[in-house]
Amino acid sequence: MTIAPSTSESYGLGAWDLKELLEDTTDARVSEALESLEKKVGHLEAQRERLEDLETGELVEIVRNYESVVEEMAVLGAYAGLWFSADTQDVAALAFRNRVQHELTLLQNRALFFPLWWKQLPDARAEALMPGGDDARDTRFFLSDLRRLGRYSLAEETEQLINTKDADGIGGLMTVHSMLTNRLTFHLEVDGEGHELSRDELMNYALSPDGDLREAAYVELGSVLERESNILAQVYVHRVRDWHNENVRLRGYDSPIGVRNVANDIPNGAVEALLGTAESNVGVFHRYFRLKASWLGTPKLRRYDLYAPLTTSDCRVEYRDAVDSVLDTFAGFDPTFAAAARRVFDEGHIDSELRQGKRMGAFCASVLPQLTPWVLVNYAGRVRDVATLAHELGHAVHGMLSEDHSVLTHHPSLPLAETASVFAEMLMTDRLLDNESDPSVRREILATAVDDIYATVLRQAFFVRFEETAHAAVADSRSAEDLCDLYMQNLELQFGDAVEIADAFRYEWLGIPHIYAMPFYCYAYSFGQLLVLALFRRYQQDPEGFRPGYMRMLAYGGAARPEEILAEADIDPADPVFWQGGFDVISDLIDQLEAL
Numbered sequence: 001m002t003i004a005p006s007t008s009e010s011y012g013l014g015a016w017d018l019k020e021l022l023e024d025t026t027d028a029r030v031s032e033a034l035e036s037l038e039k040k041v042g043h044l045e046a047q048r049e050r051l052e053d054l055e056t057g058e059l060v061e062i063v064r065n066y067e068s069v070v071e072e073m074a075v076l077g078a079y080a081g082l083w084f085s086a087d088t089q090d091v092a093a094l095a096f097r098n099r100v101q102h103e104l105t106l107l108q109n110r111a112l113f114f115p116l117w118w119k120q121l122p123d124a125r126a127e128a129l130m131p132g133g134d135d136a137r138d139t140r141f142f143l144s145d146l147r148r149l150g151r152y153s154l155a156e157e158t159e160q161l162i163n164t165k166d167a168d169g170i171g172g173l174m175t176v177h178s179m180l181t182n183r184l185t186f187h188l189e190v191d192g193e194g195h196e197l198s199r200d201e202l203m204n205y206a207l208s209p210d211g212d213l214r215e216a217a218y219v220e221l222g223s224v225l226e227r228e229s230n231i232l233a234q235v236y237v238h239r240v241r242d243w244h245n246e247n248v249r250l251r252g253y254d255s256p257i258g259v260r261n262v263a264n265d266i267p268n269g270a271v272e273a274l275l276g277t278a279e280s281n282v283g284v285f286h287r288y289f290r291l292k293a294s295w296l297g298t299p300k301l302r303r304y305d306l307y308a309p310l311t312t313s314d315c316r317v318e319y320r321d322a323v324d325s326v327l328d329t330f331a332g333f334d335p336t337f338a339a340a341a342r343r344v345f346d347e348g349h350i351d352s353e354l355r356q357g358k359r360m361g362a363f364c365a366s367v368l369p370q371l372t373p374w375v376l377v378n379y380a381g382r383v384r385d386v387a388t389l390a391h392e393l394g395h396a397v398h399g400m401l402s403e404d405h406s407v408l409t410h411h412p413s414l415p416l417a418e419t420a421s422v423f424a425e426m427l428m429t430d431r432l433l434d435n436e437s438d439p440s441v442r443r444e445i446l447a448t449a450v451d452d453i454y455a456t457v458l459r460q461a462f463f464v465r466f467e468e469t470a471h472a473a474v475a476d477s478r479s480a481e482d483l484c485d486l487y488m489q490n491l492e493l494q495f496g497d498a499v500e501i502a503d504a505f506r507y508e509w510l511g512i513p514h515i516y517a518m519p520f521y522c523y524a525y526s527f528g529q530l531l532v533l534a535l536f537r538r539y540q541q542d543p544e545g546f547r548p549g550y551m552r553m554l555a556y557g558g559a560a561r562p563e564e565i566l567a568e569a570d571i572d573p574a575d576p577v578f579w580q581g582g583f584d585v586i587s588d589l590i591d592q593l594e595a596l
Helices: 027-045 048-053 056-086 091-111 113-119 123-129 134-148 156-168 170-183 199-205 211-227 229-250 256-264 268-280 282-296 319-333 335-346 383-401 419-434 439-456 458-475 480-495 503-511 513-517 523-541 543-555 562-568 576-595
Strands: 186-190 193-197 363-365 374-376
Touching: 027 056, 027 091, 048 113, 056 091, 056 113, 056 134, 056 363, 056 374, 091 113, 091 156, 091 170, 113 134, 113 156, 156 170, 156 229, 170 229, 170 513, 186 199, 186 211, 193 199, 199 211, 211 229, 211 503, 229 256, 229 458, 229 480, 229 503, 229 513, 256 268, 256 458, 268 282, 268 458, 268 523, 268 576, 282 439, 282 480, 282 576, 319 335, 319 383, 319 419, 335 383, 363 383, 374 383, 383 419, 383 439, 383 543, 419 439, 419 523, 419 543, 439 458, 439 523, 439 576, 458 480, 458 513, 458 523, 480 503, 523 543, 523 576, 543 562
Parallel strands: none
Antiparallel strands: 186 193, 363 374
């Protein structure tokens, strides 16, 4: 598998530039930013006495004031978060993040009166105040969406207390968790030489053509997680209890996962249809795992071998080559798509190099509609890193295509937030297949795509099923070892008799960052991947007819309800038949693999 060498010297590995958010972090500059926010919050507070006698035009004016406050808070908060992500061990970054979180919490509490007032306003009064006209579309959607959340809101003093306690309570605990997990080092012996590695560097070897090296990498990961298991499990227990106590007991959500469903604006029934369909289709991947075992020449696939390459060569891709390949692929789909992605590089908004202490994994941060998003990847030269780069740039493009919206309606619902990122990965796979005629190489490309689809669809769905059982177990005061047992049961249901699961994986759940930071987030990946499989099939059938509607879908951002956006594409997320269609596409890919 080859990617053409770069013809450009423009883009090299490096760190991002955050100066567009904040020129520097001197006391004078930070004080200036906080003083500006103080004035805006004070101006908003001055409107409080007018709320009961507002006219529609005055309501719109207050929303504009509130929007301005949110924008400035977003900039300061983003700078603090991005600086900390670049080096979770930097004392200055941590001190700045702590200061900003403290100050923003105080300001948020002062601005809280407005959304709470609107959420709790009688329906007739709210309807009478609602602005009309196309120019107020974003404002109207923002206000209507706030009211959707009204039933889960508490009294203002209670909300303020929760915010204040969260900043130094669960929020502080999540900061400690990030510092702990990103400082972990792993020892691995390669060719007789010992190496001290970060987790991302260690996981490079989990993709090695050498089966013994893959096993050693996973055993070392499990060993370190086991060593830290008491602390990590304790962090998780407190996260789960805090989630339940605030959201289920105080706010009245119907279940722990229901909290995420409401936040995503996805009905419980649609999420259950997705997860249930995933569970009933484990056999699709069991078939693939058995085929992969035969290609690797082993009677049964080991969990160590799940992402094993089918070729013995360890293909490396230079960063510049990867960037050019992704941008060229995007240009082949739509010039606007490529031009938006290029902005991330041209403006220095990407942090791509591997560094000790840097946050592991990858993400994209869309801070404000008018700002090019910031992207973090840990680029190690693997072919999968090219797909990750395309994925995160897809997120960035999504943010830029919806830049005409307010900061209040810019961010899409989490499940739809994967629509551009996963589509970008599919474009990369399609391009590689189009440029390759060698059957063995085509098999490697397709197998890598199915590996990634497994990781995005089935693996994430089963993470969520584990979370459901884990939250119930914590409520039942079960031990950390009980949670490990539950995770092993989850793996046994997921893999059946198609994959051999070593005991090293019983601690794997402790290293899943999303279950700590954002409980039940993971089904968004399954949702997005299966949605994109359906969309991509339409694209292949009619590229020109597909493109306008797809770009319009991305341009919505978060300015319409997910069900409304999907209805335009004739998609009903509550219908298991729709989700089954995604698994049928996966079966077709496996058929193609088997035929090679």
